[in-house]
Amino acid sequence: MSSSSFAFQKCIAPQCGATYDVHEVQVACPKCGDLLDVQYEWSRVPLPAKLADFQRRWSERNDPVRFSGVWRFHELLPFAAQENIVTVGEGQTLLQQADAVATYVGMDAGCLYLQYEGMNPSGSFKDNGMSAAFTHARMTGAKRAACASTGNTSASLAMYCAVTRMMKAIIFIGTGKISYGKLSQALDYGALTVQIAGDFDDAMARVQEVSRELGIYLVNSVNPFRLEGQKTIMYRVLEALRWEVPDWIVVPGGNLGNSSAFGKAFSELRELGLIDRIPRLAVINAAGADTLYQLYERRHIRWQGGAANMGEVQQFYQEMDTEHRKASTIASAIEINRPVNLRKCLRALEACDGVVRQVSDQEMLDAKAKVGAGGLGCEPASAASVAGVRLLRDQGVIAASDRVVCILTGHQLKDPTATVAYHTTDQEQFNQVLASRGVRRASFANRAVAVPNDLGQIVKAIRLYS
Ligand code: F0G
Numbered sequence: 001m002s003s004s005s006f007a008f009q010k011c012i013a014p015q016c017g018a019t020y021d022v023h024e025v026q027v028a029c030p031k032c033g034d035l036l037d038v039q040y041e042w043s044r045v046p047l048p049a050k051l052a053d054f055q056r057r058w059s060e061r062n063d064p065v066r067f068s069g070v071w072r073f074h075e076l077l078p079f080a081a082q083e084n085i086v087t088v089g090e091g092q093t094l095l096q097q098a099d100a101v102a103t104y105v106g107m108d109a110g111c112l113y114l115q116y117e118g119m120n121p122s123g124s125f126k127d128n129g130m131s132a133a134f135t136h137a138r139m140t141g142a143k144r145a146a147c148a149s150t151g152n153t154s155a156s157l158a159m160y161c162a163v164t165r166m167m168k169a170i171i172f173i174g175t176g177k178i179s180y181g182k183l184s185q186a187l188d189y190g191a192l193t194v195q196i197a198g199d200f201d202d203a204m205a206r207v208q209e210v211s212r213e214l215g216i217y218l219v220n221s222v223n224p225f226r227l228e229g230q231k232t233i234m235y236r237v238l239e240a241l242r243w244e245v246p247d248w249i250v251v252p253g254g255n256l257g258n259s260s261a262f263g264k265a266f267s268e269l270r271e272l273g274l275i276d277r278i279p280r281l282a283v284i285n286a287a288g289a290d291t292l293y294q295l296y297e298r299r300h301i302r303w304q305g306g307a308a309n310m311g312e313v314q315q316f317y318q319e320m321d322t323e324h325r326k327a328s329t330i331a332s333a334i335e336i337n338r339p340v341n342l343r344k345c346l347r348a349l350e351a352c353d354g355v356v357r358q359v360s361d362q363e364m365l366d367a368k369a370k371v372g373a374g375g376l377g378c379e380p381a382s383a384a385s386v387a388g389v390r391l392l393r394d395q396g397v398i399a400a401s402d403r404v405v406c407i408l409t410g411h412q413l414k415d416p417t418a419t420v421a422y423h424t425t426d427q428e429q430f431n432q433v434l435a436s437r438g439v440r441r442a443s444f445a446n447r448a449v450a451v452p453n454d455l456g457q458i459v460k461a462i463r464l465y466s
Pocket residue numbers: 124126148149150151152153154221252253254255256257258259333334379381382409410
C-alpha cells in the first residue's frame with residue numbers, strides 16, 4: 001500500500017463525530033474533548049479475501065515489515081504508507097495451550113490458552129502499540145515523545161527511541177510506583193525520567209498538560225494510533241487458533257487500552273465479514289484499582305450508543321477524591337483509578353457482550369505462581385486474567401468447555417520483587433512486600449532450601465527434596 005488517504009481520525013461521540021486528517025496530532029477531540037478513533041474507508045482498502053491469507057506473509061519474513069507481528073497485518077491498520085512503518089521486530093509472541101493452568105482455574109484440558117505478550121522486545125504488549133505510534137510520529141515529524149507510565153509504556157517508549165533514534169523519550173512516573181525491572185529499562189535506554197511526587201493518575205494528568213504546552217508527541221493509549229497496533233494481538237490469537245474465534249478473551253484492565261483495542265479489532269473484522277462472530281470479553285481489575293468494575297458492574301454504566309451516563313462517572317470520581325481513595329495493588333502495572341480509555345472500553349464491552357470482575361492481590365499472586373510453574377512467567381498484573389477466569393468459572397459465567405484466551409501482558413522479569421517475596425522463606429520480606437497488601441499466604445511457593453556449605457549435607461538435602 002502506498003497511500004494513507006483512506007484513513008482519518010474520528011471522535012467517538014456519535015453526537016459529535018468530528019473527523020480529522022490522519023496527520024493531525026490529537027489525543028482528544030478538539031471540538032468536544034472525547035476520545036478519537038482511527039477509522040478507514042474500508043471499501044478502498046485492498047484487503048485479503050480471508051484472514052488465512054495473512055499467514056502466507058511468513059514466507060517473506062526476511063522483510064522487517066512482514067516479520068513484524070503488527071505490520072504483517074498492515075491492511076487491517078492501513079493508516080501509514082509502507083515507507084513510514086517503524087518496527088523493531090515486535091509481536092513475535094506465542095499462544096500456548098496451558099493445561100496445568102486450566103486445571104487450576106477449573107477449565108477442561110485443551111480449553112485454556114495463554115497469549116504471551118511478554119515475548120515482545122521490551123517484555124510487554126506495549127510494543128505492539130508503540131510501533132504504531134512511532135509510525136504515526138514519523139508521519140508527523142515529531143522529535144520528542146512523552147508518556148506517563150506504570151512502567152511498561154515507558155520501557156517500550158524508551159526502547160523505541162533508543163533503537164530508532166527518531167525521538168527523545170520523556171517519561172513521567174509516580175515516585176516509588178514502578179517496579180525495578182521496568183525502571184531499569186527506562187534508565188538503561190536513556191530516557192529522560194521525570195519522577196512526579198504522586199501516583200500514575202497524577203502523572204497522567206500532568207503529562208497531558210506538558211505535552212500540550214511543549215508540543216511533545218504523547219504515546220499513552222489516549223493516542224488512537226497506539227490502539228491500532230494493539231489490535232494485532234487479537235489477529236495473532238486468531239491466527240494461532242487457525243482463524244477460529246474463541247469464546248472468551250480475558251484481559252487485565254488498567255488504562256483500558258487493550259480492552260478498547262480488542263473490541264475495535266473484533267468489531268471491524270465482523271463488519272468486514274472476516275469473522276462470523278465476536279468473542280466475549282472479560283476485563284479484570286485489581287480489587288485495589290477497580291474503577292471499571294465499580295462503574296460497570298455496580299453502577300451499571302453502559303455505552304448506550306455513546307450516551308453513557310458520564311454525570312454518574314464524574315460523581316464517582318468526586319467521591320473518590322473526597323474520600324482520598326488512591327489506587328493500591330501489588331500489580332503496579334494496573335494501579336490506576338482514572339482509566340483514560342473508559343469510554344472506549346464501555347463501547348468494547350457492549351460490542352463483545354463483556355463482563356468486568358475484580359480480583360485480590362492474593363488471587364493474582366497465586367495465579368501468577370501457577371502460570372510460572374507452567375513455564376510462561378508473567379508479572380502480577382498479567383495474572384489478573386488467569387485469576388479472573390478462575391472467578392468466572394466459580395460463578396458459572398465461563399463454562400469448563402469454553403475456549404478461553406488469557407492475555408499475559410508482561411514478562412515475569414518485569415517485577416522480580418513481587419515474585420521473590422512470594423517464594424521467600426524470609427518472613428520479614430514477605431511481610432514487607434506482600435502482607436502489607438493483605439496477602440496472607442503463598443500457597444504455591446517454591447521455597448529455596450538453605451544448606452551448609454558441605455557436600456554431605458547438600459546431597460542429603462537433594463535426596464530429601466527431589
Ligand atoms: N498489564 C500490564 C503488564 C501493563 O503494563 C498494563 C498497563 C496493563 C496490563 C493494563 O493495560 O492499560 O491497556 O488496560 N500499563 C500501562 C503502563 C498503564 O504505563 O505501562 P491497559
